Amino acid sequence: MTPVLILSGILFAIGVFGVLTRRNAITMLVSVEIMMNAANLNMVAFSRLYHPELMTGQVLAIFGIGIAASEAAVGLALILTIYRRYGSTDVDRADLLKG
Amino acid sequence: MTASDVLFVVFGVIAAGCALYGVLTRFLLRSIVALGAFLTAVAGEFYLLAADFVAMVQIFVYVGGIVVLMLFALMLSTSGERQPLAGSDRRGFSSLLAYALGGMLVWASIGAKLPAVPGGLPSSVPYLGRALLGEQLFAFEFLGVILLAAVVAALSLVRSERL
Numbered sequence: 001m002t003p004v005l006i007l008s009g010i011l012f013a014i015g016v017f018g019v020l021t022r023r024n025a026i027t028m029l030v031s032v033e034i035m036m037n038a039a040n041l042n043m044v045a046f047s048r049l050y051h052p053e054l055m056t057g058q059v060l061a062i063f064g065i066g067i068a069a070s071e072a073a074v075g076l077a078l079i080l081t082i083y084r085r086y087g088s089t090d091v092d093r094a095d096l097l098k099g
Numbered sequence: 100m101t102a103s104d105v106l107f108v109v110f111g112v113i114a115a116g117c118a119l120y121g122v123l124t125r126f127l128l129r130s131i132v133a134l135g136a137f138l139t140a141v142a143g144e145f146y147l148l149a150a151d152f153v154a155m156v157q158i159f160v161y162v163g164g165i166v167v168l169m170l171f172a173l174m175l176s177t178s179g180e181r182q183p184l185a186g187s188d189r190r191g192f193s194s195l196l197a198y199a200l201g202g203m204l205v206w207a208s209i210g211a212k213l214p215a216v217p218g219g220l221p222s223s224v225p226y227l228g229r230a231l232l233g234e235q236l237f238a239f240e241f242l243g244v245i246l247l248a249a250v251v252a253a254l255s256l257v258r259s260e261r262l
Contacts, residue, residue, distance in 0.1 A: 001213035004148070007111045009204025011118055013197045018122035020193035026127055026173060030134045033165065034118045037141045040157075044150045048216050052149065055230040058223060059238060061145075061153050062231075065160050066242040070249030072165045076172040077253035083176040 004045040011038035025079045025089045029072065036068045103147050110147070114140035127173055135166040148216065152224050 011034055018031025040061045047057020079089055086093045114137050121133030138161040145154035231239045 001216050002208050002211070003107065003111070004144075004216065005208030005211070005213070006205050007115065007144070009208055010115055010201055012204060013201025014115070014118045014122055016200055017193055017197035020196065021190050022122070024127065026169060026176070027122070027130050029169065030121055030130050033134060033161070034121070034137065037138065040153075041141060041144060041148075044145055044148050044153060045216065048148045048150070049213065052217075052223075053226055054234075055223065055226050056235070058150050058153050058227055059230055059235045061150070062156055063238050063242055065153075065156055066246060069160050069165060070246050072168055073249045073253040074256070076168055077256035079172055080175060080257050089176050 001045060001049055004041060008038040008041040008045075011035075011041070023090050023092050025075075025082065025091050028091065029075050029079070032075075033068060033072070036064060040064050107144065107147050110140045110143040113137075114144065128170075131166060131169045131173060134169070135162050138162050138166070149223055151222060152227050 015031045015033075015035030015038065018034065019028055022028055022031065043057040043061045043064065045057075047055065047061075082091075082094050083089050117133045117137035117140060121130045121137060124130050124133065138157060142154040142157040142162075145151075145157060
């Protein structure tokens, strides 16, 4: 069990690093997907460890994959809108609401 | 050390390496392709944890759907030019934060002293089918509503003004 948790912790940290350092919206979305997969890995592992016959963790992982799919669809639509308006997918350029 | 332990380490190294490369590379296309390899390796981990259906869903939805969607967004938005990284001050702070978070998570997982994952690979599909259409039916149907809302939202966002 511990190796799975260590792996998912490392993957989550890599995702956090990507979200914080990259300025391109598509790469930020890639990092968010890495973080979501780290969480899904934990859910499946705990489902295997406790009550494997109830499948609650695996159902939650499938739910998470569906949420990630809808998040990617809306996020990529937003990225295309930003690109049309600013001519780039650099998130620092989209500062219309900045005070 | 059994075969599944070796496979676990192999898939884990591939997943971590591809995630790191996808986050660090300056080419957007390579980042997305590395994400595809990372997702496939994580699907292998799912299979080793007796979640064969989740592994298949991961490959169908993520590698076949989301990665292709990202490639289309890349095709429609930018060319394959180099993408600048953030400034060095922000990068140092971010790597410090990521190191701290990763170290904390690894330390907590070692300290938790959880029992080992039981071996053996029974197929989870019959149990999962009963759970999805029985006890967890609300989550299953709700997921469909969320996906519909997301598709309508995406369509209304990218709709061109001329229509």
